[in-house]
Amino acid sequence: xxFRVVSKPSNNHARCPYRIIExxxxxxxxxxxxxxxxxxxxxxxxxxxxxxxxxLLHFLRWWESVHHTDAVAKDALTETTLLDYVRFQSGQERExxxxxxxxxxxxxxxxxxxxxxxxxxxxxxxxxxxYWQRAPMGVGKPRPALSRLHVKTPKRTIxxxxxxxxxxxxSSFRNSRDLAIVGLMLLQGLxxxxxxxLSCDDLLLSEAQIRVRGKGNKTRFLPLAPEAxxxxxxxxRLERPHTSTNTLFVSLKGPARGARMTPAGLRSLFRYxxxxxxxxxxxxxxxxxxxxxxxxxxxxxxxALMQLMGHAHIQTTMVYVQVTPLEVYxxxxxxxxxxxxxxxxxxx
Numbered sequence: 001x002x003f004r005v006v007s008k009p010s011n012n013h014a015r016c017p018y019r020i021i022e023x024x025x026x027x028x029x030x031x032x033x034x035x036x037x038x039x040x041x042x043x044x045x046x047x048x049x050x051x052x053x054x055x056l057l058h059f060l061r062w063w064e065s066v067h068h069t070d071a072v073a074k075d076a077l078t079e080t081t082l083l084d085y086v087r088f089q090s091g092q093e094r095e096x097x098x099x100x101x102x103x104x105x106x107x108x109x110x111x112x113x114x115x116x117x118x119x120x121x122x123x124x125x126x127x128x129x130x131y132w133q134r135a136p137m138g139v140g141k142p143r144p145a146l147s148r149l150h151v152k153t154p155k156r157t158i159x160x161x162x163x164x165x166x167x168x169x170x171s172s173f174r175n176s177r178d179l180a181i182v183g184l185m186l187l188q189g190l191x192x193x194x195x196x197x198l199s200c201d202d203l204l205l206s207e208a209q210i211r212v213r214g215k216g217n218k219t220r221f222l223p224l225a226p227e228a229x230x231x232x233x234x235x236x237r238l239e240r241p242h243t244s245t246n247t248l249f250v251s252l253k254g255p256a257r258g259a260r261m262t263p264a265g266l267r268s269l270f271r272y273x274x275x276x277x278x279x280x281x282x283x284x285x286x287x288x289x290x291x292x293x294x295x296x297x298x299x300x301x302x303x304a305l306m307q308l309m310g311h312a313h314i315q316t317t318m319v320y321v322q323v324t325p326l327e328v329y330x331x332x333x334x335x336x337x338x339x340x341x342x343x344x345x346x347x348x
Contacts, residue, residue: 001070003029003060005053016040018053020060022070031072032056035111043217047193055107062088074116082109082149083124090151098153109148124149156319160290161281169282172273177239177252180231181266184210185287187225189295189309191215192266192284198248200236205229214310222308292320 002023009017016036020029036053044052062085064070082105089101112119127149134142161169166186173179184190184198194212202211208224224232243250243258251259266284274282288309295305306317 001064003057003064003070005050005057014041016049016053017046018050020053020057029060029070031115032060032111035114038114045193045215045217048215052107052111055104056111058104059085059108072112072116074119077112077116077119079120079123081112082122083127086124086127086149086151098151102150102153105149122149127151158289158293158320159281159286160293161279161286165279165282166287166290168277169273169279172277175239175252176231176235177249178269180228180235181249181269182287183225183228183231185284186291187228188212188222189288189291191288191310192263194310195284196247196249196261196263196266199246200248201246202248203232203236205233212310216312218310218312220307220310289320292317296320 003020004023006019006021007017008019014037016033016039018036020032020036021027022029032053035056036049039049039052060070060072063072066084067076085108086101086105089096089104109122170179170182173182181195184195185192188210190212191214194214197213198210202213203224204210205224208226208229210222210224212220212222214220239252241250241252241258245258245260247260249261251257251261251265270283274280292305292309295308300308302314302317302321305320306314309317311317
């Protein structure tokens with residue numbers, strides 16, 4: 001059977017806009033779609049729901065290839081189900097990253113636990129770690145717990161763009177809309193989806209502030225850099241077409257003129273300018289990384305940077321606290337210069 005993810009927007013806010021169906025009959029995969037509805041009630045972002053749907057679809061296709069049925073039942077789940085799923089992914093000709101495997105396993109594990117709470121727990125000691133779980137409200141002794149299955153992933157390394165790369169990429173733009181988009185990533189640290197979700201009402205130019213809706217629909221107010229404010233003001237006054245939509249960034253020409261800018265349109269914009277300038281690493285998230293690295297070098301505190309970036313956990317922000325070999329050498333040279341001593345037997 002052939003299964004796929006379809007988009008079915010609905011006015012029912014308790015129903016996920018993404019459904020997994022059997023293509024020839026239109027039959028829905030009930031247990032997955034029910035789990036997606038649960039996550040919709042949690043008010044997860046549409047992009048997160050779409051990711052969940054595609055990762056669960058991947059598991060479903062693997063399950064069908066092994067069990068020759070798309071029906072997932074409690075009795076069919078064994079303690080090695082997810083371990084077998086990891087083995088399948090690790091054996092692919094196109095090598096998958098550990099982060100991809102871990103994401104898929106975590107999503108599937110949560111879905112199975114919710115849908116089949118009495119099913120056999122997954123156990124693979126080599127891929128799990130034990131830890132002490134704190135008691136609720138801190139009352140009582142911690143108890144040992146077992147983590148989810150996960151494979152080892154390399155330590156994440158942030159590679160920001162250089163000053164020259166930013167300058168080359170920046171100089172290839174010719175209108176204020178595109179410069180404002182890049183500026184919001186480089187000078188404000190916004191995610192690409194956060195940029196696309198901005199409305200005209202989110203700009204408080206007179207107060208030099210911007211309202212951003214981040215992951216989990218969390219809202220944060222950020223100071224607006226003067227350069228970004230100037231570009232936005234120019235775009236609104238001289239470039240943005242008159243349109244009924246309140247979305248900030250819209251198409252400037254063609255049949256879609258005045259329509260909301262799409263993720264595909266944003267990807268196409270960056271792809272064109274990467275090809276034009278030869279700056280291969282210039283993707284939206286790389287500009288966000290560059291912003292965070294610049295803030296760390298400027299001495300911004302971790303709590304402040306966490307707020308600017310819209311991170312839910314300080315550990316995510318800690319990724320940016322790293323030093324390059326050049327910075328290590330410069331600090332070493334300064335320390336040596338301050339504590340240098342004449343070598344015995346040498347004349348001054």
